[in-house]
Amino acid sequence: TQLLEQSPQFLSIQEGENLTVYCNSSSVFSSLQWYRQEPGEGPVLLVTVVTGGEVKKLKRLTFQFGDARKDSSLHITAAQPGDTGLYLCAGAQYSSASKIIFGSGTRLSIRP
Amino acid sequence: GAVVSQHPSWVICKSGTSVKIECRSLDFQATTMFWYRQFPKKSLMLMATSNEGSKATYEQGVEKDKFLINHASLTLSTLTVTSAHPEDSSFYICSATPGTSGTYNEQFFGPGTRLTVL
Numbered sequence: 001t002q003l004l005e006q007s008p009q010f011l012s013i014q015e016g017e018n019l020t021v022y023c024n025s026s027s028v029f030s031s032l033q034w035y036r037q038e039p040g041e042g043p044v045l046l047v048t049v050v051t052g053g054e055v056k057k058l059k060r061l062t063f064q065f066g067d068a069r070k071d072s073s074l075h076i077t078a079a080q081p082g083d084t085g086l087y088l089c090a091g092a093q094y095s096s097a098s099k100i101i102f103g104s105g106t107r108l109s110i111r112p
Numbered sequence: 113g114a115v116v117s118q119h120p121s122w123v124i125c126k127s128g129t130s131v132k133i134e135c136r137s138l139d140f141q142a143t144t145m146f147w148y149r150q151f152p153k154k155s156l157m158l159m160a161t162s163n164e165g166s167k168a169t170y171e172q173g174v175e176k177d178k179f180l181i182n183h184a185s186l187t188l189s190t191l192t193v194t195s196a197h198p199e200d201s202s203f204y205i206c207s208a209t210p211g212t213s214g215t216y217n218e219q220f221f222g223p224g225t226r227l228t229v230l
Contacts (some may be wrong), residue, residue: 033218042116042205042221043156088155098144098161098209098217105155 003027004091004103012109015081021074021106023089030094032065032072037086079110115139116208118222125196126230132192133225135206141186142208146219147179150203162189196229203227 004025013019023032031050035043047056049065049072056063060083062075072089089103115138125131135145144163148156160181162168168181178200180192189208193200203226207219 040203040224040226042207042223044221045218048218098211098219099146099158100219101158102148102156107153 003101004089006087006089006103006106008106009104010107010109012111013079015110015112016078019076019079019108021076021087021108023072023074023103025070025091027091027093028069029091030069031092032069033090033092033100034063034072034074035088035090037088043088076108079108081110081112084108084110114218114220116206116220116222118204118206118225120225121223122226122228124228124230127197128195130192130194131196131227132190133204133206133227135189135191135208135222137187137208137220140208140210140220142189143186143211144209144217145183145189146207146209147181147189147191148205148207150205150224152203156205159191193227196227198229201227201229 007022031048033048034046036046037043047063052069053067054065060077064073087106090100092100117136119134123131146161147159149159150156158171159174160168160170162181162183164183164186170176178194183189203224205224207221209217209219211217
């Protein structure tokens, strides 16, 4: 079983639509990261959230860390084909500042 | 800054042979490096944590005698897949962190190595 569950697993939507990806756990994390990965490449960090309830914006992407630091969401406004990819959340636990556990992943496809 | 490279980017080998993958931090010293494997359409699974000059810490279910990790310097870690079999075929990704913060130390990821065992 995955410590961090993402939903949905797959999402295919039309260009211009909005979407939200969820990352849930029963564990508390000291910080949580969101990555985007293209096929055949390593993951690229999008954002790190540290404070419970924190909201960060990156252009059309909005990231939120749950108040209890157990969950997070990624909202994309007006999705574009360039947003296509595998989105991964990853949590750092208090027991280790460096070690992170990846979520199950959400594969996003934006149709032109 | 904060670039991590992997070599090779892809490798094909015969069953029973050993394959070595290198992970280098190009512009910083990495106190800790991590090795992940990723199966098609799946997420990254942590295999082991490697600290310079000490033995690697393996995650549950990862065979340490099969996946040999050497972190000989602050800029290089190697993963050797010994006696590789087709089920070892996967995408192997390393990451490195300078490890300067007590709260969270960002990991910088390499581009991955695609291993295919025939």
